Every structure is written in C-alpha cells, then in structure tokens.
Amino acid sequence: MRAIIKYLIGFIFLCCFELNAKENNDNIAIVIHGGAGWFSGMPESEIEGIKNGLKDALYVGYKILENNGSSVSAVEASIRILEDNSLFNAGKGAVYNADAIQELDASIMQSKDHNAGAVAGVRKVKNPITLAKYVMENTPHVMFSGDGAELIAKDGGIELVDESYFHSEKNLKRLENVQSKQNKLGTVGVVAIDINGIITAGTSTGGMTNKLKGRIGDSPIIGAGTWATPGCGVSGTGHGEFFIRYNVAKEICSRHLNRNISVLEAASNVISELKSIDADAGVIVLDGSGNSAMVFNTPAMARAYKNSNGDEIILIYK
Numbered sequence: 424m425r426a427i428i429k430y431l432i433g434f435i436f437l438c439c440f441e442l443n444a445k446e447n448n449d450n451i452a453i454v455i456h457g458g459a460g461w462f463s464g465m466p467e468s469e470i471e472g473i474k475n476g477l478k479d480a481l482y483v484g485y486k487i488l489e490n491n492g493s494s495v496s497a498v499e500a501s502i503r504i505l506e507d508n509s510l511f512n513a514g515k516g517a518v519y520n521a522d523a524i525q526e527l528d529a530s531i532m533q534s535k536d537h538n539a540g541a542v543a544g545v546r547k548v549k550n551p552i553t554l555a556k557y558v559m560e561n562t563p564h565v566m567f568s569g570d571g572a573e574l575i576a577k578d579g580g581i582e583l584v585d586e587s588y589f590h591s592e593k594n595l596k597r598l599e600n601v602q603s604k605q606n607k608l609g610t611v612g613v614v615a616i617d618i619n620g621i622i623t624a625g626t627s628t629g630g631m632t633n634k635l636k637g638r639i640g641d642s643p644i645i646g647a648g649t650w651a652t653p654g655c656g657v658s659g660t661g662h663g664e665f666f667i668r669y670n671v672a673k674e675i676c677s678r679h680l681n682r683n684i685s686v687l688e689a690a691s692n693v694i695s696e697l698k699s700i701d702a703d704a705g706v707i708v709l710d711g712s713g714n715s716a717m718v719f720n721t722p723a724m725a726r727a728y729k730n731s732n733g734d735e736i737i738l739i740y741k
C-alpha cells in the first residue's frame with residue numbers, strides 16, 4: 424500500500440513538474456544577425472532589402488515558435504531564408520575566397536543535450552544550415568568538411584546545386600576591392616528559445632572575402648561562432664580567427680552563467696575586449712528567459728529580435 428501511495432505521489436509530482444515546466448516557458452524569443460561591419464556606401468535600396476530580409480527571417484522563425492515548434496526548426500527555417508537571399512554572406516550570397524571560389528561554413532547547436540552539427544568548406548550545398556542540422560540529428564559526428572560533407576548531403580537527400588548557383592558579379596567585384604571595408608556583406612546567425620525553454624543557436628557564412636582556399640572560420644566551430652547551453656545561446660559574426668582563438672561564443676555564456684551577470688554585460692565585456700585587440704566582432708545572445716543582447720564593436724550590425732511580450736526590433740546602425 425505504502426509503495427502504491429509513494430508511486431502516486433511521485434506520479435503527481437512528475438505531472439505537476441511537467442505542467443510547470445510548460446507553463447513557465449511562455450518566454451519564446453528569436454534574435455537574428457545579418458553580419459557586423461560598416462554598411463556604409465550601400466545604396467538605400469540595399470539597406471531596405473537587408474531589413475526586409477531580416478524581417479522575413481524573423482517572422483518565419485517566430486511563427487514556428489508561436490505554434491509550439493522547436494527552436495531547432497525555427498533557427499533552421501530563419502537561416503534558410505537568409506541563405507536564399509543574396510544580400511547576405513551565406514548560401515546564395517556567399518563571398519569569394521582568394522581563388523574566386525565560394526566555400527561555405529555553417530553550424531547549429533541546441534542547449535538540451537549539447538547536440539551539435541557543422542559543415543565546413545562546402546561548395547555545392549544550397550542550404551548549409553540544413554546539412555548542419557542533418558549532421559546533428561542523423562550522424563554520430565559533429566563536423567564534416569568538403570567532399571565528405573557533400574556525400575552526407577547526397578545520402579540525406581539534401582539539395583545540391585551546381586557551383587554556378589552561387590555565382591555573383593557583385594561578390595567578384597568585392598573580391599577585387601577587398602581592401603575596402605565599406606561594402607562588406609554579412610554572415611547570418613539566429614538564436615531562438617522555444618516553449619520548452621530549449622535554446623538553439625545557428626550560424627551560416629561564406630566566410631571572409633579573399634580568405635585562402637581551405638580556410639575555415641569560426642562559424643562552423645562549436646564554442647567559437649556558435650554555442651548553446653541551458654540558459655544561454657550565442658551566434659557570432661566578425662573576424663573569425665579571433666572568435667576561434669578566444670572561444671568567444673562559449674566565453675560569453677560562461678561569464679553570464681558563472682559570474683551571475685546579464686547576457687548584455689557578459690557580451691559587452693567580451694566584445695570590448697576584442698575591440699582592444701583590433702578584432703571586429705558582433706554577437707547575438709539569448710538567456711533562459713528570452714532576454715537578448717545584440718552587441719558589436721563595428722559601426723553597424725544588421726540585427727532583429729522578437730519575443731512573446733510583443734517587443735520587436737529591426738536595426739542596422741547603432
């Protein structure tokens with residue numbers, strides 16, 4: 424009898440806990456970046472196009488969260504929108520390396536069990552974020568590069584395109600004018616928290632214009648350009664070598680969680696430390712309550728945020 428009562432109490436406790444967990448997580452939120460940089464000398468129409476692109480991605484991701492979808496689905500869907508928009512340095516808009524080839528990087532990570540997937544140096548994958556998600560969910564590994572990654576894409580039925588799909592006269596011009604920081608295209612990233620409190624972060628990029636062949640930046644590196652852990656998620660943009668060397672995304676979450684400071688304070692500290700060593704950098708961060716930080720040390724960062732309190736922001740300049 425005692426055992427039955429104990430079982431019933433345990434059952435009731437579990438039920439309530441589950442209900443509480445659900446009830447407590449009405450803080451759904453999504454934050455997006457479309458790259459940190461200068462954005463000066465850009466025609467007004469392009470600035471408008473970037474803002475519209477952010478808005479499209481924001482709404483698609485938010486709708487998924489609102490319909491009780493997972494943050495993994497929201498991040499993937501939002502990043503796909505940005506990858507298909509040639510105004511961003513990811514997917515279709517990827518910049519060229521020094522050999523006038525486009526090599527794309529992407530990663531995704533979710534907080535629940537630190538599951539993660541990443542691809543680096545892919546040349547034929549239309550939406551690298553989808554392949555990163557496939558790696559996370561369907562392989563025992565975290566990261567694939569080049570031909571191996573494209574084989575996995577084939578196995579997974581993930582859309583491959585001819586390299587000519589990524590061709591862009593504008594980006595070839597950018598390669599020629601690489602000294603000018605004026606008209607830099609932006610990497611994209613999304614962090615979202617869903618109804619179950621799970622945070623997912625994702626990042627996708629063509630990397631840095633004129634990078635050497637085979638160079639891999641921070642965007643596909645878990646802990647550097649992308650990180651998600653219970654209570655904190657980050658996606659970064661900027662000079663990838665510094666993000667890798669200082670493990671920037673994880674560093675921000677570690678400071679937030681271990682020093683009991685807000686994500687805004689943690690991100691501001693790290694980004695200003697990067698400024699002091701001449702590293703261009705920007706990050707978007709979410710905490711476990713859906714509060715965001717959008718911090719950068721460049722003149723501008725394309726960014727957007729939306730949450731269940733009705734807050735909505737779409738901005739480029741400071």
Ligand code: ASP
Pocket residue numbers: 458459608609610628629630631639640641642648659660661662663664
């Ligand atoms: N972080 C990216 C890289 O280094 C570039 C960027 O965000 O602009 O590949």
